[in-house]
Amino acid sequence: MNDVTDAGAMFRQRLDGVAADIERVLERLLDDTPLAEERARPKRLMDAMRYVSLAGGKRLRPFLVVETAALFRAPRERALMAGAALEFVHCYSLAHDDLPAMDNDDLRRGRPTAHRQFDEATAILAGDGLLTLAFDVLAREETHPNPAVRIALVAALARGAGLGGMVGGQMLDLAAEGRFGGGKVTKLGGAEVKLLQTMKTGALLRFGCLAGAILGEATPDRREALDRYGTLLGEAFQIADDLLDVEGDAATVGKATGKDAAAGKGTFVTALGLDGAKARLKDLVVEAESALAPFGRDADVLKMAARFVAERKA
Amino acid sequence: MNDVTDAGAMFRQRLDGVAADIERVLERLLDDTPLAEERARPKRLMDAMRYVSLAGGKRLRPFLVVETAALFRAPRERALMAGAALEFVHCYSLAHDDLPAMDNDDLRRGRPTAHRQFDEATAILAGDGLLTLAFDVLAREETHPNPAVRIALVAALARGAGLGGMVGGQMLDLAAEGRFGGGKVTKLGGAEVKLLQTMKTGALLRFGCLAGAILGEATPDRREALDRYGTLLGEAFQIADDLLDVEGDAATVGKATGKDAAAGKGTFVTALGLDGAKARLKDLVVEAESALAPFGRDADVLKMAARFVAERKA
Numbered sequence: 001m002n003d004v005t006d007a008g009a010m011f012r013q014r015l016d017g018v019a020a021d022i023e024r025v026l027e028r029l030l031d032d033t034p035l036a037e038e039r040a041r042p043k044r045l046m047d048a049m050r051y052v053s054l055a056g057g058k059r060l061r062p063f064l065v066v067e068t069a070a071l072f073r074a075p076r077e078r079a080l081m082a083g084a085a086l087e088f089v090h091c092y093s094l095a096h097d098d099l100p101a102m103d104n105d106d107l108r109r110g111r112p113t114a115h116r117q118f119d120e121a122t123a124i125l126a127g128d129g130l131l132t133l134a135f136d137v138l139a140r141e142e143t144h145p146n147p148a149v150r151i152a153l154v155a156a157l158a159r160g161a162g163l164g165g166m167v168g169g170q171m172l173d174l175a176a177e178g179r180f181g182g183g184k185v186t187k188l189g190g191a192e193v194k195l196l197q198t199m200k201t202g203a204l205l206r207f208g209c210l211a212g213a214i215l216g217e218a219t220p221d222r223r224e225a226l227d228r229y230g231t232l233l234g235e236a237f238q239i240a241d242d243l244l245d246v247e248g249d250a251a252t253v254g255k256a257t258g259k260d261a262a263a264g265k266g267t268f269v270t271a272l273g274l275d276g277a278k279a280r281l282k283d284l285v286v287e288a289e290s291a292l293a294p295f296g297r298d299a300d301v302l303k304m305a306a307r308f309v310a311e312r313k314a
Numbered sequence: 315m316n317d318v319t320d321a322g323a324m325f326r327q328r329l330d331g332v333a334a335d336i337e338r339v340l341e342r343l344l345d346d347t348p349l350a351e352e353r354a355r356p357k358r359l360m361d362a363m364r365y366v367s368l369a370g371g372k373r374l375r376p377f378l379v380v381e382t383a384a385l386f387r388a389p390r391e392r393a394l395m396a397g398a399a400l401e402f403v404h405c406y407s408l409a410h411d412d413l414p415a416m417d418n419d420d421l422r423r424g425r426p427t428a429h430r431q432f433d434e435a436t437a438i439l440a441g442d443g444l445l446t447l448a449f450d451v452l453a454r455e456e457t458h459p460n461p462a463v464r465i466a467l468v469a470a471l472a473r474g475a476g477l478g479g480m481v482g483g484q485m486l487d488l489a490a491e492g493r494f495g496g497g498k499v500t501k502l503g504g505a506e507v508k509l510l511q512t513m514k515t516g517a518l519l520r521f522g523c524l525a526g527a528i529l530g531e532a533t534p535d536r537r538e539a540l541d542r543y544g545t546l547l548g549e550a551f552q553i554a555d556d557l558l559d560v561e562g563d564a565a566t567v568g569k570a571t572g573k574d575a576a577a578g579k580g581t582f583v584t585a586l587g588l589d590g591a592k593a594r595l596k597d598l599v600v601e602a603e604s605a606l607a608p609f610g611r612d613a614d615v616l617k618m619a620a621r622f623v624a625e626r627k628a
Contacts, residue, residue: 033478042485044494045477096442101434120415121493124438125485128410128445129477135449136472139465147462151453154468158450163359163443164347171356171439179435180358 011304018066018080019059022087025080026053029088029137048118048126049133053091055109060309061086061208064233067302068212068226071295081143082153082211085134089161090204092130095123097170131161144215152214160207169200176265188266194235197268201241202234209233225294229302232288237309239281242267246274248313285310325618332380332394333373336401339394340367343402343451362432362440363447367405369423374623375400375522378547381616382526382540385609395457396467396525399448403475404518406444409437411484445475458529466528474521483514490579502580508549511582515555516548523547539608543616546602551623553595556581560588562627599624 030050062083069079098105098113099120105113115123137143138153159165173196178185188196209230213223246269268277288306292299344364376397383393412419412427413434419427428437451457452467473479487510492499502510523544527537560583583591602620606613 033476041478042482042489044489045482045485049477096438099435099438101438119494121413121488122485124410124413124415125481125488127442129481131442131445132472132476132481135468136476139469139472147460147465151461151464151468154449154465155453158446158453162347162446162450163363164355167439167443167446168356168359171359171436174435174439175356175358180433 007300007304011301011308014067014301015058015060015063015305015308018063018083019056021066021076021080022059022062022083023054023056025084026087029084029133030054033133033136044118044122045125045129048114048122049129051117052095052114052123052126053088053130055091055111057109059083059087060305061090061204063305064205064208064230064302065211065215067305068209069215071212071222071226071298071302072216072218074212074215078142078144078215079212081137081140082215083208085137085143085153085157086204086208086211088130088134088137089157089166092127092134093161093166093170093204095127095130099123102170102174146217149214149217153211156207156210156214160203165199165203166201169196169198169203172196173200173265178265185265188271190268190271193266193268193271197238198231198234201238202231205234205237206230222294225291229288229291229306232284232291233306233309236281236284236288236306239268239277239284240310240312242269243274243277243281244313245269281310321614321618325615325622328381328615329372329374329377329619329622332377332397333370335380335390335394336373336376336397337368337370339398340401343398343447344368347447347450358432358436359439359443362428362436363443365431366409366428366437366440367402367444369405369425371423373397373401374619375404375518378519378522378544378616378619379525379529381619382523383529385526385536385540385612385616386530386532388526388529392456392458392529393526395451395454396529397522399451399457399467399471400518400522400525402444402448402451403471403480406441406448407475407480407484407518409441409444413437416484416488460531463528463531467525470521470524470528474517479513479517480515483510483512483517486510487514487579492579499579502585504582504585507580507582507585511552512545512548515552516545519548519551520544536608539605543602543605543620546598546605547620547623550595550598550602550620553582553591553598554624554626556583557588557591557595558627559583595624 030046030053062080065083065086066076066079070076094108095114097103098108099115106116107113111117114126134157135154138150138157143153144150161167174180176186176188176196206227207230209226210223213226218226245267268280272280285306289303292302344360344367376394379397379400380390380393384390408422409428411417412422413429420430421427425431428440448471449468452464452471457467458464475481488494490500490502490510520541521544523540524537527540532540559581582594586594599620603617606616
């Protein structure tokens with residue numbers, strides 16, 4: 001029992017440590033992007049990009065980059081660069097997903113969403129700017145001295161964030177809500193829910209784990225192990241999210257709950273049932289832990305991360 | 315006189331040749347992006363990405379990549395890959411700029427804009443998908459076998475497309491329209507118009523010329539010459555655009571004209587006067603041609619491109 005508590009405290013400390021470091025790196029990257037001249041930095045756009053990406057949060061995605069990179073003793077500052085790029089992509093996607101034409105959310109992490117705080121045009125452009133900045137960051141020598149490593153990161157992030165990943169998943173999600181079929185909601189089965197979520201949420205979490213392997217120039221089997229861990233973690237994350245939508249309350253979660261049920265489309269909970277979803281979540285944690293076997297005790301913190309993702313309350 | 319006509323015909327042929335080739339490459343790239351599984355290709359999103367990017371047009375930006383790369387005898391297929399990435403970015407920016415929250419345009423190249431043809435959410439996601447795909451394409455070995463060259467392309471495109479480039483320029487443009495100041499239009503002076511347009515339109519055209527130098531692994535002075543050519547061409551392009559907005563008619567131009575004047579913000583025409591803008595345009599063509607001096611007769615087609623940009627009617 002003490003062991004578990006210690007591990008939990010250790011995990012929390014490492015998670016908070018990355019969150020503090022990444023905040024510093026994001027701040028700097030938003031501030032020092034080379035421009036033709038100082039006037040070429042439209043203040044309102046910068047303010048919105050900062051609002052969207054410096055909003056705090058757990059910073060789980062950069063944490064995954066930092067901790068998987070640490071398995072290979074890759075320098076932390078490099079992992080923070082790749083983690084910052086990933087976080088910029090995550091934050092852009094939130095700003096766009098919240099738009100009136102998309103999910104039409106007013107609240108995000110307990111604050112007004114970007115288009116409520118600024119306006120729609122600014123929210124769209126801030127998202128576009130953050131997505132572009134992510135690739136700018138990955139292309140910098142500071143991220144890794146070897147251009148082959150940097151280009152591998154670019155390729156993997158583009159694949160995870162694009163039409164076969166996050167953007168495609170968001171589109172499937174809107175389609176399931178009946179957005180394009182005259183309001184006819186599609187009740188998704190288990191396989192469809194899994195595909196949709198693998199793309200919409202899973203792909204970026206998976207990239208977070210792959211990024212560490214890329215930065216660490218991992219052997220194929222170790223890269224494969226982290227790829228598998230990332231995939232399992234992504235599914236666990238989404239099931240936990242669906243459970244929170246049913247069982248969580250808005251104040252703790254920081255956004256409206258019950259929305260998925262109201263939308264009528266399928267979630268892991270509707271596809272598997274409440275108990276089925278909870279059982280699957282338990283299995284996923286065990287599988288994610290065993291995927292990390294090749295790394296031994298070095299991967300303890302990542303094992304804790306799987307538990308944390310499954311048991312989180314927000 | 316005959317020389318000029320021959321050069322004009324030669325230029326047209328080369329321009330049309332790139333347009334035909336790039337259409338084929340864009341088609342293929344939209345079709346063969348590797349996905350986890352076939353269902354992971356949301357049809358409506360693909361349709362919208364195709365609608366936005368296979369809409370034809372002059373394909374001036376890929377043309378610049380192909381013809382600047384040809385100065386270094388870089389393989390055409392590689393230049394077409396980089397040109398396709400650039401065209402995807404250009405097309406994404408049109409889809410987002412046309413949105414109701416942005417310029418609110420119904421017509422683009424004589425067809426309904428993406429959000430009119432599909433819907434706003436689909437137009438937003440199609441843009442996001444195309445921007446992401448651009449970096450995916452640049453990261454592929456097919457674009458260049460040397461990862462250092464590919465990452466240099468990624469860095470340059472991200473810089474040109476981001477907050478210090480196109481996205482920032484769009485923001486300055488909306489601000490000048492009084493969008494964020496309670497409708498108070500800012501009448502821009504010459505320097506402000508130039509900065510805004512250098513970012514909004516010039517940065518991508520400049521990238522098109524730089525991309526050839528990067529693909530050709532040019533010496534610094536030759537890269538510098540193309541950078542200068544691209545910068546001058548970008549300014550010429552925008553002055554011609556402002557002249558078209560005043561003197562062109564909607565049917566030929568393929569979009570509404572007179573909008574800039576109606577918006578009341580400054581353009582090159584309001585800042586320099588009609589005659590001043592025309593004189594500046596002439597000077598720019600001469601300067602752009604002389605920037606190409608280091609390449610001798612090899613650059614004849616690029617010299618014609620500068621004339622074409624200045625004299626275009628659409």
